Amino acid sequence: MSSPMLETRKLAKIYDDGRVEALRGVDVTIEAGEYVAITGPSGSGKSTLLHLLGGLDTPTRGEVLFQGSELGATIDLDQYRSRHVGFIFQAFHLLPTLCAVENVQVAMLALNQRANHRAERAASLLEEMGLKERMRHYPNELSAGERQRVAIARALANEPSILLADEPTGNLDSVNSAHIMSILQGIRERRGMTLVIVTHENEIANSAPRHIRIRDGRVEA
Amino acid sequence: MASQLSFTGFAWKNLWRRRLRTLLTLGGITMGIAAFVALVGFSRAFEHEWMRMYESSGIDIAVVQTNFLNSTLDQSLGAKISSVPEVAQAVPMIFNLMDLTPDVNALAYGWLANSYELDSLTLLSGHRFRDGQPEVLLGDLLASNLNKKTGDILSIQGKDFTVVGVFRGGTALEDGAVILPLDQMQIIASMQGKVTAFHVQVRPAPSGEAQDRYIKKVSTKIEAVMPGIRAVPAAERAANNQIVSLAHSVAWGTSSIALLIGIIGIANTMAMSVFERTREIGILRALGWKGRHVILLILTEAAGLGVAGGFLGIIVGWGALRLLSTLPQTASVVSASLSPYHLLESFLIAIASGLAAGAWPAWRDAHLSPVEALRYE
Numbered sequence: 001m002s003s004p005m006l007e008t009r010k011l012a013k014i015y016d017d018g019r020v021e022a023l024r025g026v027d028v029t030i031e032a033g034e035y036v037a038i039t040g041p042s043g044s045g046k047s048t049l050l051h052l053l054g055g056l057d058t059p060t061r062g063e064v065l066f067q068g069s070e071l072g073a074t075i076d077l078d079q080y081r082s083r084h085v086g087f088i089f090q091a092f093h094l095l096p097t098l099c100a101v102e103n104v105q106v107a108m109l110a111l112n113q114r115a116n117h118r119a120e121r122a123a124s125l126l127e128e129m130g131l132k133e134r135m136r137h138y139p140n141e142l143s144a145g146e147r148q149r150v151a152i153a154r155a156l157a158n159e160p161s162i163l164l165a166d167e168p169t170g171n172l173d174s175v176n177s178a179h180i181m182s183i184l185q186g187i188r189e190r191r192g193m194t195l196v197i198v199t200h201e202n203e204i205a206n207s208a209p210r211h212i213r214i215r216d217g218r219v220e221a
Numbered sequence: 222m223a224s225q226l227s228f229t230g231f232a233w234k235n236l237w238r239r240r241l242r243t244l245l246t247l248g249g250i251t252m253g254i255a256a257f258v259a260l261v262g263f264s265r266a267f268e269h270e271w272m273r274m275y276e277s278s279g280i281d282i283a284v285v286q287t288n289f290l291n292s293t294l295d296q297s298l299g300a301k302i303s304s305v306p307e308v309a310q311a312v313p314m315i316f317n318l319m320d321l322t323p324d325v326n327a328l329a330y331g332w333l334a335n336s337y338e339l340d341s342l343t344l345l346s347g348h349r350f351r352d353g354q355p356e357v358l359l360g361d362l363l364a365s366n367l368n369k370k371t372g373d374i375l376s377i378q379g380k381d382f383t384v385v386g387v388f389r390g391g392t393a394l395e396d397g398a399v400i401l402p403l404d405q406m407q408i409i410a411s412m413q414g415k416v417t418a419f420h421v422q423v424r425p426a427p428s429g430e431a432q433d434r435y436i437k438k439v440s441t442k443i444e445a446v447m448p449g450i451r452a453v454p455a456a457e458r459a460a461n462n463q464i465v466s467l468a469h470s471v472a473w474g475t476s477s478i479a480l481l482i483g484i485i486g487i488a489n490t491m492a493m494s495v496f497e498r499t500r501e502i503g504i505l506r507a508l509g510w511k512g513r514h515v516i517l518l519i520l521t522e523a524a525g526l527g528v529a530g531g532f533l534g535i536i537v538g539w540g541a542l543r544l545l546s547t548l549p550q551t552a553s554v555v556s557a558s559l560s561p562y563h564l565l566e567s568f569l570i571a572i573a574s575g576l577a578a579g580a581w582p583a584w585r586d587a588h589l590s591p592v593e594a595l596r597y598e
Contacts, residue, residue, distance in 0.1 A: 007228040057589045057590060057591070057592040093507075098226065099224070101224060105225070109510070
């Protein structure tokens with residue numbers, strides 16, 4: 001039987017010298033191709049869980065397994081983030097000195113790919129996001145919805161198997177939110193990717209077949 | 222075709238983002254390198270000119286006082302030096318630096334009228350001076366700076382001297398010099414019976430013995446007959462000459478301070494730039510950039526500043542050296558030539574300065590956790 005795409009075992013994260021216990025022994029399993037929404041009130045630990053699943057941070061106790069291998073032990077975290085995971089953030093986090101097509105390429109700079117391949121792939125992803133005419137525009141020249149689409153293209157640049165989104169519609173109006181969600185779901189269906197979204201919006205949470213509810217650092221039954 | 226983003230292109234965009242700060246930093250490192258190029262270039266050119274002068278005048282050994290910057294020896298020691306069988310000639314001489322006018326400095330030599338050193342000079346006009354007469358020879362560069370020609374009168378230390386000839390030597394040190402009869406120089410310098418050095422020509426080396434080995438052997442013999450004096454082979458004298466050593470020390474000291482200021486400028490720029498971009502570095506780490514990629518990016522930016530500063534610094538420094546070589550106050554001791562070694566050295570120092578200045582900010586950001594960097598305000 002094959003290992004799940006992601007699995008956590010007794011995952012705990014403590015901040016500020018023990019004063020903040022963000023996660024207290026979380027066990028979750030996410031299969032390949034699943035679409036999962038992580039929900040919970042503010043400060044419940046849902047973003048912390050997403051960061052640990054994505055290898056952005058290391059747990060205080062417990063472990064995160066990717067296809068059965070422990071992150072940080074048998075899989076290098078940098079390599080995991082560059083090859084297997086794509087991140088989408090609420091604040092977009094585009095680099096202001098780079099235009100849209102360069103922002104997508106920057107994700108590929110860490111891998112040894114040819115420059116023309118990087119440029120072609122970035123252009124093709126932006127075209128897929130409906131931004132063909134906006135490739136040379138800088139983040140401050142793009143609308144919030146366009147910026148998030150550039151961020152999605154960047155997350156897909158290295159063809160990851162997992163897409164992790166932290167409140168991806170948090171800074172968008174309802175029209176752009178719906179557009180971004182339809183793009184994310186379309187990507188997951190076409191590419192068979194695993195999609196994990198942290199959200200506090202019921203509408204988005206309800207669009208996912210499976211919820212993981214977090215409260216006070218624990219998974220609710 | 223979509224624009225391609227390269228690693229260096231990314232570094233350049235980061236530098237260009239804060240143009241004024243980048244340009245000011247560039248100005249700092251440029252001035253540091255320019256000071257190094259000009260000052261160290263000057264001191265090396267000075268040493269080189271000494272070497273050429275010794276070579277062209279046929280001096281094999283300089284006999285000087287052991288410890289003092291201004292060497293002073295009794296003229297009577299000449300006979301003792303000449304008693305060494307391998308010595309062909311030992312001529313006394315006085316060397317000094319003089320303010321001939323408020324604007325014109327010159328190297329001044331006191332030589333005997335029959336000194337073999339005069340043989341290496343080409344007289345452009347006039348004739349040699351005579352011992353015991355208030356007569357001088359002027360190098361053509363000095364003559365031009367003083368606007369003097371053969372037959373004119375030149376006042377030195379309140380005494381009038383007739384310019385009896387204008388010569389061209391093999392080096393700027395000679396072309397910018399005034400040469401007086403030794404006895405006249407002793408009078409105006411209050412050095413009666415004293416000389417600065419003896420310049421020795423040795424007899425031909427015995428067959429089978431290398432010339433430099435032979436010269437060293439003769440130097441040792443001279444030192445043995447006259448304790449307390451130094452007999453230095455001419456090639457070493459050019460490098461170890463106290464004036465050249467002083468010029469080297471001042472040049473290295475001053476340019477090191479200028480370089481340090483340049484390095485602090487780059488370090489400040491890199492530190493500020495990296496702190497401002499902490500969150501962006503977090504984004505790069507989130508995208509899978511390894512710590513070494515972040516280090517490489519920051520060091521590329523710092524080295525870029527070093528390369529540009531080095532390039533501009535060399536141009537400015539060389540310009541300064543050229544200017545010095547044309548000024549009457551300095552023309553006699555400065556040549557505008559720069560060796561390829563010195564240029565390469567300056568360029569490497571500029572790059573190394575950039576890398577040293579970028580090292581700490583690079584190391585700091587490479588070791589930040591991505592999530593910590595992303596939360597940075």
